Amino acid sequence: MNTVAAIEPRHTAGQRARESVFRGATLVAAILVLGLLGGVILTLILGAWPVFSHFGLKFLTREVWNPVTDQYGALAPIYGTLVTSVLAMVFAIPVSIGIAVFLTELAPPWMKRPVGVAIELLAAVPSIIFGIWGLFVVAPVFQQHVQPFLIRWLGPLPVMGKLFQGPPFGIGVLTASFVLALMVVPFISAVVRDVFETVPDVLKESAYGLGATTWEVIWKIVIPHTRTGVVGGVMLGLGRALGETMAVTFVIGNAHRLTASLLAPGTTIAASIANEYTEAVGDLYTSALVGLGSILFLITFSVIAAARFMLLRLERRALSSV
Amino acid sequence: MNRTALTGSAHRRRTVRKLTNAVALSLSGLATAIGLFFLGAILWTLLKSGLSGISLSLFTEMTPPAGSDGGLLNAIYGSAVMTIIGILIGAPVGLLAGTYLAEYGRESRLSVVIRFVNDILLSAPSIVIGMFVSVVLVVHMRHFSAIAGAVALAVIAMPVMVRTPARSPCSRK
Numbered sequence: 001m002n003t004v005a006a007i008e009p010r011h012t013a014g015q016r017a018r019e020s021v022f023r024g025a026t027l028v029a030a031i032l033v034l035g036l037l038g039g040v041i042l043t044l045i046l047g048a049w050p051v052f053s054h055f056g057l058k059f060l061t062r063e064v065w066n067p068v069t070d071q072y073g074a075l076a077p078i079y080g081t082l083v084t085s086v087l088a089m090v091f092a093i094p095v096s097i098g099i100a101v102f103l104t105e106l107a108p109p110w111m112k113r114p115v116g117v118a119i120e121l122l123a124a125v126p127s128i129i130f131g132i133w134g135l136f137v138v139a140p141v142f143q144q145h146v147q148p149f150l151i152r153w154l155g156p157l158p159v160m161g162k163l164f165q166g167p168p169f170g171i172g173v174l175t176a177s178f179v180l181a182l183m184v185v186p187f188i189s190a191v192v193r194d195v196f197e198t199v200p201d202v203l204k205e206s207a208y209g210l211g212a213t214t215w216e217v218i219w220k221i222v223i224p225h226t227r228t229g230v231v232g233g234v235m236l237g238l239g240r241a242l243g244e245t246m247a248v249t250f251v252i253g254n255a256h257r258l259t260a261s262l263l264a265p266g267t268t269i270a271a272s273i274a275n276e277y278t279e280a281v282g283d284l285y286t287s288a289l290v291g292l293g294s295i296l297f298l299i300t301f302s303v304i305a306a307a308r309f310m311l312l313r314l315e316r317r318a319l320s321s322v
Numbered sequence: 323m324n325r326t327a328l329t330g331s332a333h334r335r336r337t338v339r340k341l342t343n344a345v346a347l348s349l350s351g352l353a354t355a356i357g358l359f360f361l362g363a364i365l366w367t368l369l370k371s372g373l374s375g376i377s378l379s380l381f382t383e384m385t386p387p388a389g390s391d392g393g394l395l396n397a398i399y400g401s402a403v404m405t406i407i408g409i410l411i412g413a414p415v416g417l418l419a420g421t422y423l424a425e426y427g428r429e430s431r432l433s434v435v436i437r438f439v440n441d442i443l444l445s446a447p448s449i450v451i452g453m454f455v456s457v458v459l460v461v462h463m464r465h466f467s468a469i470a471g472a473v474a475l476a477v478i479a480m481p482v483m484v485r486t487p488a489r490s491p492c493s494r495k
């Protein structure tokens with residue numbers, strides 16, 4: 001009766017008007033986000049149109065890149081992007097999982113926070129600093145110590161030796177992958193640490209109760225339980241590695257060339273765009289670079305979409321098991 | 323006889339398991355040490371080569387022609403101005419859209435789509451965003467500008483702000 005009416009909110013006309021204006025504003029902003037992605041995609045398609053209509057799909061499989069004669073092919077940058085990112089993952093995955101295991105299972109409580117924060121700090125280093133550091137510190141060390149060693153011992157091997165031949169330049173695909181690996185380690189280890197913490201204690205305690213060692217608990221309980229989440233974290237890291245620009249541009253050597261050797265200079269999609277976009281003269285040249293950008297966007301889009309999908313599945317499973 | 327053989331093999335298995343455990347855990351400690359080492363290496367390089375370059379003139383003078391003295395005032399000023407304009411453009415849109423997702427849209431189909439799209443924008447390579455802004459703004463204005471840079475920064479910063487309100491504990495069901 002009266003009391004019921006009293007607790008029901010009574011909005012004045014002014015309140016209701018303000019509310020609907022605010023609601024409308026938030027809705028417009030939300031739709032703007034949709035429009036923004038639409039705009040990006042549309043711009044890329046329109047910008048890349050000339051190069052694809054000129055060369056057709058062969059643009060993707062040609063190696064030549066010659067602005068003077070207006071001949072463009074995307075194969076070398078695509079190859080460089082994929083190789084540096086995959087190699088970076090090879091370095092980064094074991095280290096990140098190691099860090100996550102250390103932080104969740106091994107570190108004494110007083111150590112967890114400072115070490116975790118320090119690793120996260122690595123993610124806060126601007127990419128240009130990774131680039132400068134890679135060029136002035138990592139590249140000389142690679143040139144004088146790491147690469148001669150690889151050329152001497154792995155170069156003569158059959159098949160695999162092809163990856164480690166040629167002079168030690170210092171800069172090149174291997175150095176870029178190394179710097180990329182360092183950049184994605186904090187991202188992967190943060191995600192992996194978070195999903196490791198979703199494992200119910202009961203499961204771990206049961207395994208310890210049966211006499212399992214810490215490693216057996218991690219390998220047979222924690223990792224199987226969080227497999228999708230770990231894969232999702234790795235894919236997020238991969239997405240970052242694929243699109244990373246400045247650090248790679250500094251250390252990869254920027255050569256539009258396909259070589260089997262990991263020690264040779266190469267290029268990636270992002271590095272090519274960063275180097276050439278502002279200097280590109282002629283419509284076809286610009287269009288070729290925008291074409292490269294669309295390919296990169298397509299690759300990262302697929303990787304990120306797959307990662308989100310996997311993390312979502314893990315989240316749903318965690319909800320249903322509680 | 324049989325019994326001692328069994329305990330012998332069980333003993334060996336236990337040793338192997340303990341050894342595997344010790345090796346695996348040491349490797350995970352090593353991984354953490356590697357991460358910390360490289361963080362230290364980067365900071366050390368920065369301090370060693372950077373500290374000597376820091377002086378008052380760095381913040382008060384313009385970038386000199388090669389070979390003479392000067393500072394980085396124009397670069398510092400440029401970073402500050404672009405960041406401020408970028409946030410002024412990106413923050414209202416980002417926070418309003420984030421509020422919509424957290425308070426009005428919640429789990430509706432539109433919100434799910436927007437959240438997904440926002441995640442794509444969040445992880446889009448910055449070089450692609452730069453290209454988009456360049457095609458849309460720089461080409462039409464016919465020159466590079468702080469405004470174009472600020473808009474690019476806004477597009478990069480906005481998805482982070484869209485995501486943040488949705489994470490607050492109150493809006494969780």
